[in-house]
Amino acid sequence: MAVSAAALRLFPSATRFVVLCGPGNNGGDGYVAAAALAESGASLAVFAPGDVGKLKGDAARARATYAGEVHAIETYEPRTGDVVIDALFGAGLVRDLPKAVQEAISRVDDRCLPVIAVDLPSGIDGRSGAVRGASFTATHTVTFMAAKPGHLLLPGRTHCGSLEVFDIGIPDRLVRSRAGDLRINTPAVWQQHARGLDPATHKFKRGHLVVFSGPQTSTGAARLSAMAGLNAGAGLVTLASPPEALAANAAHLTAVMLKEIGKAGDLAEWLKDRRLGAFVLGPGFGVGKKAREFALMLCGRALVLDADAVTAFMERRTELFDRIAAEGGQVVMTPHEGEFARLFPEIAADTALSKIEKALAAAKLSHAVILYKGSDTVVAAPSGRAVVNANAPPWLATAGSGDVLTGIIGAHLAQGMPAFEAAAAAVWRHGEAGMRAGRGTTAETLVENIAPLPE
Structure with a gap:
């Protein structure tokens, strides 16, 4: 919901929102955002790599919230006026992006389209900020509860655009426990x-x-x-x-x-x-x-x-x-x-x-x-x-x-x-x-x- 709100707030004149949904929970966020955008009356298209019928757990439940058609990512041809919502891969990425995703990134880059990244731009390693094969360069990134190392370390930071941290209700004590002794310097x-x-x-x-x-x-x-x-x-x-x-x-x-x-x-x-x-x-x-x-x-x-x-x-x-x-x-x-x-x-x-x-x-x-x-x-x-x-x-x-x-x-x-x-x-x-x-x-x-x- 935070992602869909950011998209409508930042790009109210978008001709079409294109939501790219991955195979995990980051993709699940994309499906929920797509459902919210559809309900708002926005023009919308959703693309995904692989077989969406194989989604499991939370990702599958999130997919069920979106009633529209999901197209193969290989078929996405960027148009002038598109705003891309990148919900392919999040902070947990530890391997290079699949070829089909890298090719989609290249097509978006060629058209210089604005990108809103969900959690992190796909292709950025959330732990190190390294680029895994290729990465979107986002105009805006919406992440949840706390910034991740990949938002701050180079080259990841240069791919994130403006960063919005949205509170989704996780208690601060749990966030601090996971962060250990690592902090942003303030x-x-x-x-x-x-x-x-x-x-x-x-x-x-x-x-x-x-x-x-x-x-x-x-x-x-x-x-x-x-x-x-x-x-x-x-x-x-x-x-x-x-x-x-x-x-x-x-x-x-x-x-x-x-x-x-x-x-x-x-x-x-x-x-x-x-x-x-x-x-x-x-x-x-x-x-x-x-x-x-x-x-x-x-x-x-x-x-x-x-x-x-x-x-x-x-x-x-x-x-x-x-x-x-x-x-x-x-x-x-x-x-x-x-x-x-x-x-x-x-x-x-x-x-x-x-x-x-x-x-x-x-x-x-x-x-x-x-x-x-x-x-x-x-x-x-x-x-x-x-x-x-x-x-x-x-x-x-x-x-x-x-x-x-x-x-x-x-x-x-x-x-x-x-x-x-x-x-x-x-x-x-x-x-x-x-x-x-x-x-x-x-x-x-x-x-x-x-x-x-x-x-």
């Missing part, structure tokens, strides 16, 4: 850790964030992270710079402080100051022995490992993972697709796993929170908690955007947020900053558009 996940400012606070109580700079020719990324950390709420931020980069960094800094840290010994001495709340290592830092030494020294603290600091352990990851486990710090790693494949090659290569499952496997292996970047960023914890982010605009894909995200995570850690919540909140704020900055955003304007944490 303030509800982390808001309890986003503390308001105490009127009696001072800068050290708001958190001291340290960002490590790279050499003289690679200082910009660290400065972006530092400024993002300051704008995101850290009470003070220090850029730890090698001697050769001091002049370059000093020329660009005002509110961010500067400290000379050249060798591991310098860092060891500085770490005696327990007011240093959190650390960002990686943006523009360089790949090599120094990155590994610094990272291993910081595994007992609140730490974000990004970019070069992730790649530096490509061939020595066990050393890092063991140190994180032994030291018990609040560690967040932020790999993009390429960095993830370098650090977790066996997980990345497993095509049976969804992006969520890959992130969870990497978190368990590394003992760190994994922020697996992309348009469908996933944040996963070793405990099994995971969120999928959904508010990031496409124009965030710009140079330096990831450095800004890293700085926001660092600010949250410096303020005392747990690693998982710090990362999830940062991804959400990063997306909101992108929306505020608009389509022409650069990393610099992104920093200026970081809004306060919602309270």
Whole structure:
């Protein structure tokens, strides 16, 4: 009924509604929608693959609600003015679509017809978002009770169009039980850790964030992270710079402080100051022995490992993972697709796993929170908690955007947020900053558009 209502609401001038019904319960939904459309007086045609006489259970009972003729899907010839209701296969699809269905999708695509998908566009794997042979690209998708991973993970998300979640009366406790520790990333996940400012606070109580700079020719990324950390709420931020980069960094800094840290010994001495709340290592830092030494020294603290600091352990990851486990710090790693494949090659290569499952496997292996970047960023914890982010605009894909995200995570850690919540909140704020900055955003304007944490 929700599907038929959406069809009439969105396409009141449709010449004909074409309902494509599959062999299971998704097809059953299609037959009920067809019956409702017929009762409304709409022009209608129903097509299905295979023998509809072999339907069983709920699908057969739903088929009985529609009194009209059902045609073979092979005979469907799209017309101008058709609106297609795709009720062929839903979220449970785990195999490639039958040839006849793929050919029907191709015919609909050729005519650029609008499609309303029931549950998920046929061809999208509800668990991973993968395309199984072919898929409709829907104008609108009606799903029930809760969004599925395939609605949020790429490429599935790009096939869904606008998403409508309709309540069909399943108790929330059952939905949550089935979802386990997987959520869409919203303030509800982390808001309890986003503390308001105490009127009696001072800068050290708001958190001291340290960002490590790279050499003289690679200082910009660290400065972006530092400024993002300051704008995101850290009470003070220090850029730890090698001697050769001091002049370059000093020329660009005002509110961010500067400290000379050249060798591991310098860092060891500085770490005696327990007011240093959190650390960002990686943006523009360089790949090599120094990155590994610094990272291993910081595994007992609140730490974000990004970019070069992730790649530096490509061939020595066990050393890092063991140190994180032994030291018990609040560690967040932020790999993009390429960095993830370098650090977790066996997980990345497993095509049976969804992006969520890959992130969870990497978190368990590394003992760190994994922020697996992309348009469908996933944040996963070793405990099994995971969120999928959904508010990031496409124009965030710009140079330096990831450095800004890293700085926001660092600010949250410096303020005392747990690693998982710090990362999830940062991804959400990063997306909101992108929306505020608009389509022409650069990393610099992104920093200026970081809004306060919602309270």
